[in-house]
Amino acid sequence: MSFDLVIFDCDGVLVDSEVISCRAHAATLTRHGYPITPSGVLKRFLGVSDREARQIVESEIGRKLPDTFEAEVKQATLGFYADDLSAIAHVGDAIASLDLPKCVASSGTPEKIRHGLDCAGLYDQLAPHIFSAVQVKRGKPAPDLFLFAAEQMGANPVRCVVIEDSVPGVTGARAAGMTVLGFYGGSHCTAEHEDMLRRAGAAVTFADMRELPGLIAEIGAKTPVA
Template sequence: MDVKCIIFDCDGVLVDTEKIGNGILLEMAAEHGFEMKLEDAYRDFNGRNLKECFLHIENAIAKKLPDSFENEYREKSFEAFKTQVKPMEGIVTFLNKLKIPYCVASSGPLDKIRLNLEVAGLLDKFENKIFSSYEIHSWKPEPGIFLHAAKEMGFIVEDCIVIEDSKAGVIAGIRGGFKVYGFANGYNNEDLEKEGAVLFNSYAELDFLLQV
């Protein structure tokens, strides 16, 4: 395959946020009787719309979360992201070597994506190449955000690959007709491979696989 454009997911692919966000969510949900291990949260929550995660929690505890829950979660996670977010290991070197166009397509709100990229020191590399599900009202596992990103970047699906770390993201990419590479983190390997992703364990390995 002649790769002409790379579409990156954000959290867990470009920036190391998953432990932070999931940790806060599980801590808050525990106050309402919800229990889940962090590794299970990686599998069940990563890549999904936040409202779907809340619904999962509500179904498990058989009651509605408080109306203030979402705003409180966003406030707590934004504060944590401002100081704790780091770039994924090897991503800066990988991006600096790329000779083809690339962008980021995430289920998160635009301001959250920009904040995480800025704190991680990556925002300048993605300026004017950031696409959010909130802009088109289509969330993974639907393929809309990846199809939108490819179109806005000026490429057809067959020219692009998707880099993901979540089951929902891989499903979205495959549904859209993309070849998907799954960033294995020890928790998601089986799920990503089962959904059709080509696994890689580091950006050095991805660089070797793609040769772009």
């Protein structure tokens, strides 16, 4: 096998949280004069860091959102998490069966990532190798977060395989020179999701985490050693 590191996105890959996050963002944005539905948030900002999503909104409305905006979104998100969050089906077993170093590279804040993984019962399987977009200058779709994660883990980017569910995530990982597997098994995924991931550059796509160990072994065997 030619892979030395498996990098997981968090929301929509480890935890089935995208629908919850979109509900929280939509409610908070609408309250501050940017009317949008949860499906609208999903379509526009899936995979984009909170920081960059905020910049997009502020440029469109021509003013700054309040300083409390992130705290309000966080409060709403964590409130929904307590009642509704679950791990992606079978992902815990998939993680346990991978005999490779593993880490998380997410657009979320460290607090949000930690809370989501805790609620889903996955934190202990992946800690302390958890990296956030706040640790780099540019979030996804830039390659910065993936390159940072590889550097921290001591891995060559070309020997990393990334599990992503968003077009910005796939784009960023490919820009980092990494192989990407596109996951479309989260509750937020539409009928077009698989094709979007393939067009963005995912080497393969899959919807069942029970397939993951076999896919990594199969693709790794075919990937030239750098």
